[in-house]
Amino acid sequence: MWPPIVSCRGRGAFLLSSLLICIFFFGCALHKGQPTTLAIRSDTSKSISTVLLSTNSARRALLRNAEVTSGIVNALPENVKIYIMVNDKDAFVIGNNPWPDRIEFVEIEFEKSITMWPQDPFLVLKDENQTVLLASMNFERASDELMAQKIAEVTGYKLRKSDLLFEGGNIVSDDTSVFIGANTIRQNARHYQMSDVEIALAFEEELGKRVLVVGPLPQPVAHIDMMMTPIGENRLVVADAAAGASIVEKLLESEPQVVKDFEKHCEEYFYGHPAITEVLGRDGTMLRPPDLNGAAQKMISKSKELAPLLDKIAESLETYGYEIHRMPFLHGGPTSEGGENMPQVSSPSFPMLTYNNVLQEHSQSSQRVYVPTYGLSALDRAAINVWEDLGFETEPISGFEISAMYGGALRCAVKVLH
Amino acid sequence: MNKIRTQISTLVFILCLLLSPLSRASAFDLIELDLEITLNQPQFSFSFDQLNQPKTGFTLFNPEEASLQLASAFLPSLGLLPEEDIQQGFVLYDGTLYLEVAANDSQSGRATLRTTYRMSVDGRQLERAFLRNLFVRQGRYDDARARVRARAARLADARVMRFVEDENGGGRWVRAVRALSTDARANIRFMPRMEPDGVLGHYGYNVDVDGNAFVWAVVDKNSRYAVGLNVDDDNDGVFNRDDNCRNSSNPDQMDTDVDGLGNECDSDDDGDGVEDELDNCPLIENAAQDDVDGDGAGDVCDLDDDNDGVLDNVDACPVTFTGSVVDAQGCSVDDRCPCDNSSGWKNHGSYVRCVAKASEALLEVGLLTTAEKDALVSQAAQSKCGHR
Numbered sequence: 001m002w003p004p005i006v007s008c009r010g011r012g013a014f015l016l017s018s019l020l021i022c023i024f025f026f027g028c029a030l031h032k033g034q035p036t037t038l039a040i041r042s043d044t045s046k047s048i049s050t051v052l053l054s055t056n057s058a059r060r061a062l063l064r065n066a067e068v069t070s071g072i073v074n075a076l077p078e079n080v081k082i083y084i085m086v087n088d089k090d091a092f093v094i095g096n097n098p099w100p101d102r103i104e105f106v107e108i109e110f111e112k113s114i115t116m117w118p119q120d121p122f123l124v125l126k127d128e129n130q131t132v133l134l135a136s137m138n139f140e141r142a143s144d145e146l147m148a149q150k151i152a153e154v155t156g157y158k159l160r161k162s163d164l165l166f167e168g169g170n171i172v173s174d175d176t177s178v179f180i181g182a183n184t185i186r187q188n189a190r191h192y193q194m195s196d197v198e199i200a201l202a203f204e205e206e207l208g209k210r211v212l213v214v215g216p217l218p219q220p221v222a223h224i225d226m227m228m229t230p231i232g233e234n235r236l237v238v239a240d241a242a243a244g245a246s247i248v249e250k251l252l253e254s255e256p257q258v259v260k261d262f263e264k265h266c267e268e269y270f271y272g273h274p275a276i277t278e279v280l281g282r283d284g285t286m287l288r289p290p291d292l293n294g295a296a297q298k299m300i301s302k303s304k305e306l307a308p309l310l311d312k313i314a315e316s317l318e319t320y321g322y323e324i325h326r327m328p329f330l331h332g333g334p335t336s337e338g339g340e341n342m343p344q345v346s347s348p349s350f351p352m353l354t355y356n357n358v359l360q361e362h363s364q365s366s367q368r369v370y371v372p373t374y375g376l377s378a379l380d381r382a383a384i385n386v387w388e389d390l391g392f393e394t395e396p397i398s399g400f401e402i403s404a405m406y407g408g409a410l411r412c413a414v415k416v417l418h
Numbered sequence: 419m420n421k422i423r424t425q426i427s428t429l430v431f432i433l434c435l436l437l438s439p440l441s442r443a444s445a446f447d448l449i450e451l452d453l454e455i456t457l458n459q460p461q462f463s464f465s466f467d468q469l470n471q472p473k474t475g476f477t478l479f480n481p482e483e484a485s486l487q488l489a490s491a492f493l494p495s496l497g498l499l500p501e502e503d504i505q506q507g508f509v510l511y512d513g514t515l516y517l518e519v520a521a522n523d524s525q526s527g528r529a530t531l532r533t534t535y536r537m538s539v540d541g542r543q544l545e546r547a548f549l550r551n552l553f554v555r556q557g558r559y560d561d562a563r564a565r566v567r568a569r570a571a572r573l574a575d576a577r578v579m580r581f582v583e584d585e586n587g588g589g590r591w592v593r594a595v596r597a598l599s600t601d602a603r604a605n606i607r608f609m610p611r612m613e614p615d616g617v618l619g620h621y622g623y624n625v626d627v628d629g630n631a632f633v634w635a636v637v638d639k640n641s642r643y644a645v646g647l648n649v650d651d652d653n654d655g656v657f658n659r660d661d662n663c664r665n666s667s668n669p670d671q672m673d674t675d676v677d678g679l680g681n682e683c684d685s686d687d688d689g690d691g692v693e694d695e696l697d698n699c700p701l702i703e704n705a706a707q708d709d710v711d712g713d714g715a716g717d718v719c720d721l722d723d724d725n726d727g728v729l730d731n732v733d734a735c736p737v738t739f740t741g742s743v744v745d746a747q748g749c750s751v752d753d754r755c756p757c758d759n760s761s762g763w764k765n766h767g768s769y770v771r772c773v774a775k776a777s778e779a780l781l782e783v784g785l786l787t788t789a790e791k792d793a794l795v796s797q798a799a800q801s802k803c804g805h806r
Contacts (some may be wrong), residue, residue: 055448066448073446084448096447103446 038132046230050081050418052118053150061388063118063406063411064272066092068081068399072414073086073103075370075397083151083417087114087143089236106154112143114194116370118415119225122168125208132158134206136166137154147415153418164188164199164206169223169412171207174230175358178207181224182215201407212320220309221352225411226388227310228317229356231367236322238314239329239356240305244379245300248330250297251378254259262376263292266351266401280366289381290405295332321351325390327355330380333407351404355383357411361391369392372400374411453557458485474519476535536634563655570656614766675699711740724748743785751776751794769794769804 055069073082078099086092087108097103108114112292121144122135140143152159164187170181180203188199194234196213204211214224227239228351253260270289314324331354351374359370370393373380378398387394425678460483465475481719500681505546550568586754623633662673662680672681675689685693690703698707708717721729724738728748737747742750748791755772761767777794780786786794 027618070446070448088714092448094446094448098446 004074011307014341025141030333032317035239037208038125038130039129040171040173040178041126041175042175043230043411044360044364045416048076048359048405048416048418050155050416051076052085052147052415052417054085054116054118054147054412055092055115056116057086057088062089063116063403065403067204068116068397068403068413070162070397071397072410074397078102081418083154085114085118085147087112089154091349104154106150108143108146108202112116112146114144114147115140115142117144117412118147119169119412121145121170122415123162123166123171123207124415124417130158131155132160132174132418135159135161137164139167151417155169157417164202166203167223168415169189169225170219170251172225172228172230172305173207173209174232176208176209177212177227177230177365178203178211179214179224179230180220182213182217183219185213185220186217198361202334212317217308220306221331222333223412226333226354226357226407226409228313228354229327229358231325231360232362234322235325235326235390236314236317237386237390238317238327239310239324239354240307240314240331241303241331244328244330244353245303245307246302247379247382248296248376249300251376252300258378259296259376260293263350265293265375266405267292269402270348270405272402289348290347292350298331299330299332300349301331306331313396314387326388328379328387329354329356330379333404348407351401352407352409353379353385353404354409355380357409359414359416361409366393367391368395370395370397370410372396372404373398374401374404458483462488478517486515488519566655584609651710675703710737726750745778745780746783751780755798757801763804766804768803770798770803773798 053069053072055065056063057066070083073084077081077085080102081104082103083153084103085106085108087110089105120136120141121139122133125132125134133148135148148159151157166180166184170184172179180200185196185199186200188194189196191417192199200211201214214228221239231237248259267289277301310329316324318324330353334348334351351373353376355371357372361368369387371384371387371394373384373396375398384394384396397410403409403413427797429743458480458481461477461479462479463475463477465532469726476490494563546565547604548563549565554564559567583805586788618732652661652663652665652667654663654669655659656669656671662668662671662678663683666680666682668682671678673684674681676688677684681687685695686697687694687700688697688703690697690705690802692705692707694700698709698714698716702716702718704717709715709720710717712721712725713720713725715721717723722733723730723736724733725740726733726735726738726742726744726748728744728746730736733748735744735747738744738748738750738753744750744753754771754776757769777786777791781788781791
């Protein structure tokens with residue numbers, strides 16, 4: 001059972017519907033100001049010291065990410081400790097490892113499948129004295145639910161199972177607030193036959209910070225960390241689909257071959273190499289990469305449709321006192337099914353080109369952001385410029401175009417533990 | 419998640435190439451094995467043509483038709499692990515071919531497995547700048563030394579190395595030289611331009627009509643193999659191909675007689691027909707072996723031919739009689755006053771006066787005593803020199 005819920009009736013208006021965008025603020029008295037108890041780790045913390053990645057092999061999964069793993073390891077500072085979770089270590093060889101003490105492999109049984117998204121199955125709570133891994137009550141994506149347990153065994157961090165259902169990618173936070181996608185609230189509300197308000201309050205109690213629920217329902221982007229990023233000091237970066245569409249549209253007019261080459265590249269490298277044009281599925285069917293010819297134009301149109309929603313979200317957040325900055329974004333990723341339920345991945349398609357799905361470090365003298373890039377230079381460059389204009393040192397990490405076809409990027413692939 | 423299965427009978431191979439060469443010498447590189455298949459045929463060939471590497475691949479011979487699980491990888495960049503060491507001078511030329519075979523049936527063996535590896539050579543890698551950068555990245559040489567090695571690198575020096583594991587889980591790279599017909603190890607010589615003939619340990623290189631270059635090797639069982647240039651047998655910093663003494667260290671490559679054989683290993687450095695051990699000037703041609711002063715140093719290389727203590731370059735009298743006292747110009751009394759004066763003495767008195775003057779000069783600088791000077795003058799007076 002979850003902890004007692006503090007009633008906050010009358011403290012805030014609550015409307016969640018598919019028509020109205022609402023940012024719901026639960027500012028219960030118990031949690032005003034800086035959290036003093038165990039609280040979810042902030043995305044705007046000072047520095048990253050320990051992270052978890054996970055790596056697939058072709059013997060287990062369609063999406064390969066050994067190269068992306070290498071890229072992340074090499075981009076992060078050398079003093080960052082890295083755990084790499086694998087379930088098929090024999091499928092890899094380490095070509096070079098200049099930091100044998102820094103990188104540690106955590107093996108999961110071969111029979112268990114894992115994805116490359118350790119962001120989602122659990123959250124990291126911290127106070128001055130301890131780190132606690134908070135696992136979702138249930139997590140039914142491959143065997144990812146084992147991730148928290150395995151990493152807790154290796155690190156010695158405490159592990160606790162929450163009474164709530166969540167995915168880490170649909171939750172972002174800064175030092176004072178935690179932003180949760182509306183899908184997560186509604187999913188729990190349905191599970192427990194309770195109101196959205198009560199669920200939001202439960203999250204507040206669980207995560208130790210005031211909660212802002214980001215709608216609408218269903219979410220236009222499956223995880224909010226693909227479309228919004230707190231950057232501290234009451235600032236938020238929100239995806240701008242109109243800007244992204246405009247950049248790619250201009251590119252399509254001025255250099256159509258560049259876009260065509262990008263589409264072709266994503267198709268050819270879908271299974272890791274152009275020579276692999278099909279693979280045999282478990283059920284005996286032959287699987288082929290999605291046809292992306294002309295997909296960029298479709299994504300431009302979809303992005304233009306999405307743009308007003310994202311603009312509304314940005315406006316709503318502004319009314320809560322946040323300083324909003326916009327980031328180019330091009331819609332893509334797998335098609336989602338289900339309305340208010342958690343989106344079910346159907347099939348990958350044109351990559352979701354998001355530059356919000358980042359890692360950050362904030363020190364007294366500087367701010368650094370690790371940004372995923374995809375190989376569409378005009379858009380990559382525009383996004384890097386925005387981050388730099390915000391005063392960040394930027395560290396681009398390339399190779400995310402295939403994972404973005406499945407709807408995931410950098411933050412999805414890295415769980416910051418400390 | 420879907421499980422991936424591969425079948426030999428179809429053309430569905432799972433290939434994944436880590437195409438990103440290491441951009442930094444100290445970069446983490448996690449590589450997924452490229453090819454995994456189940457083999458139960460007597461022979462299987464695979465080519466990495468898709469990697470733009472014509473003739474890079476392997477053929478596996480499995481005469482027992484055992485059921486084998488195969489995994490292979492082609493590592494286009496550095497294939498060595500940090501803790502591994504190789505013979506100094508060996509350079510990974512094109513990457514590493516990794517082959518691992520596991521028997522599905524415990525009765526199956528690997529003893530009869532033979533593999534022919536073919537590894538193409540990217541022409542770009544013969545470029546000096548590319549090789550120099552490769553050597554620097556390997557961390558073995560500084561930039562200056564790397565340039566020297568890069569200039570000397572040649573395809574014909576290709577070798578095949580095999581990684582041999584030790585009891586402690588480590589290992590080292592050795593030459594793949596095991597012979598087929600005997601368990602004894604033998605140094606099998608490098609044989610260029612021969613096609614693979616199934617004999618273990620043979621290796622060579624070919625350049626086909628299209629200009630594609632590749633090296634090949636017939637090796638055994640499963641292991642990690644690297645094809646590279648073992649180019650400096652004597653570790654003197656000069657590749658074999660350009661080393662005029664391959665088995666003797668001679669960094670300066672001195673070859674006095676320019677006969678292609680460096681002095682260090684040439685028995686007649688100056689090519690004058692006299693063996694160095696007997697040559698009184700081994701580095702300068704002097705077939706006649708002239709040695710005026712008989713000091714063992716031939717005149718052509720003796721800096722003081724007459725051994726009078728005054729070097730030839732300032733010796734006004736370079737062929738002074740041995741043992742004579744000479745002045746600062748290297749001239750003795752006899753040099754100054756030769757009895758056989760080709761221009762002739764005016765008379766005997768002129769001769770004696772010359773001797774007196776010359777010996778007086780030597781007396782004044784302390785090279786002669788008064789008695790010695792008197793003796794010389796007296797000798798001159800009693801001689802017939804200058805008489806007509």
